[in-house]
Amino acid sequence: MECYGGQSYRTPHLNELARTGMKFNHAYSMPVCHPSRLTLMSGRYPFRHGHVPWGDYPKDAEDQTFSRLLQTAGYTNGIAGKWQLCLLRDDPLHPQRIGFDQSDLFGWHEGPRYYEPMIYTNGSVRDDTLGHYGPDLYQRSLIEFMKANRDRPFLAYYSMAVAHEVTDDLDPPVPHGPFDRYDNYAEMVAEMDRGVGRMVAALDALKLRENTLILFLADNGTPPEIIIRADGKELVRTPVVSRRNGLDVPGGKKQLTNAGTNVPMIANWPGTISPGQQVDDLVDFSDILPTFLDLAGVPLPSELKLDGVSFANRLRGQGASPRSFVYCEEAVLPKPGGVEPDGESSGLKWVRTQAWKLYNDGRLFHMAEDPVEQYPLAAEQDNSTRKMIRQKLQREFERLGF
Known part of the structure; x- marks a missing residue:
């Protein structure tokens, strides 16, 4: 993204959100999407849930998602785009069960997400997507949701399909786009930015901007390569290397490095968040749930034990986040062409501050x-000095139970 020093892609709408809002330099995800989303929804790190199969969600945590807790407090919730917390064909009402009143989600490992997408609307597969482009339909869904709920508290979760390669394990492969190939990475970034602009324009038209927090963040780093076309059943991939601050940066998704886990996060809320701010507060995905509840004035259930801490005071201009470290763990990825990986942590983990990072194998950076x-x-x-820093970070590992 240009507002983070990117030189390969134009991102004017995101630049404007950063210019008129708050940009976080130290937001951290897990290195791949599913554990990030598990952490996001629950406010707890993946290892807390034990063995969770890839693309699944723990049954005993379904009533404690940020969406379910906000819904219980009177919010109406809508989501469109990517789900990946179950196979929808096996559990089509899963989004409704964990707190979404309206959902338009593509069938992960079931069909396309982009051209001629396979979309479940509130649990039923749509029959009107032929000739359509998925992101257009996801955006329209959320805009109509916001229009219908403009007079009540709502959460609109645009779980963007872009920028992500196409589903890679279907036979035949998913349809090409209009250039007889799949979108390249630059095209997907442009579409992502356009979609953000469209959502902001909708809030402006509905006169909801000053009453709405917009929070943009990524669930992992840039992919190292993407599928660019299908030659019969063979999928052809191309590397993704982006220019940032004068350096060529290969995509780092799946890695525990900054390129895989240090993600963009922008908060924009006219009248509440002063424009042009850039902050170094530590934030990770477990913080989203307590922050949303804090902003909504919803007390945390007494029995809910979270890893996350609220950064709502930072958004309100009332002080920095109290978080002193962030945590990340490596996840076992699916085998190529399969959807039945075990999803458990492979063992490599880190804790870090803005300046120092300690892995559980003893490496300090x-x-x-x-x-x-x-x-x-x-x-x-x-x-x-380093001994003191190492001991401090090691104590954080111990507090986590390692």
């Missing part, structure tokens, strides 16, 4: 000086 992690610092190399 001074991220302020070594952002691409070329020079691991072993314990026997520690001076008194």
Whole structure:
């Protein structure tokens, strides 16, 4: 994104949200989408849920999602785009069960998400998508949802399909676009930015901008490659390398590095968030649930034990987030062509501050000086300062239960 120093893609609508709002420099996701979304919905890190199959959601946590808790407090919730918390053909009303009143979601590992998409509307497959482009339909769905609910509290979750490659395990492969190929990464970034602009324009038209928090964030880093076309059953991939601050940066999705986990986050709320702010507060995906409840004036259930902390005061201009570290874990990915991975942590984890990162295998990195992690610092190399930092981060591991 240009507002983060990107030089490969135009992102004018996101630039404007950053210019007139608040840009976070230290927001962190998991390295891939499913564990990020599990953390987002629950306010708890993936390991807290035990063994969760890839693309699933723990049954015992369904009543404790941010959407369910807001719904209980009187919010009406709509979602459109990507789900990936179940196979909808097996559980078509899953989104409704965990707190969404309206849903338009593509069938993950069931059909296309872009051209001629397979979309479930409130649990039923639509029959009117032939010739349509998925992101247009997802945006229209949420705009109509906001129009219908403009006079009551609502949450509109635009879970964007872009920028992400097409589903890779269907036979035959999903349809090409109008250029007899799939969208390239630059085209997807342009569509993502256009979609953001369309949603903002809808809020303006509905006269809801000053009463609505817009929160934009990514669920993992840029992919290292994407599928660009299908030659019969063979899928042809192309690398993704982006220019940022004068450097070529390969996509880092699936990695525990900054390129895989340090994601953009922009908050915009005219009249509440002062424009032009850039903050270094630590934020991770577990913080979204408590922040949303804090902003909505909804007390956290006493039995709900969270990893997240609210950064609502930062948004209100009342002080920085109290978070002192963020956490990330590596996840086992699906086998190529399959949807039945085990989804458990592979063991590699880190805790970090803005300047320092400690892995559970003992490697310490001074991220302020070594952002691409070329020079691991072993314990026997520690001076008194590094020893103190290592001990502090190790205590955070211990507080997490490791």
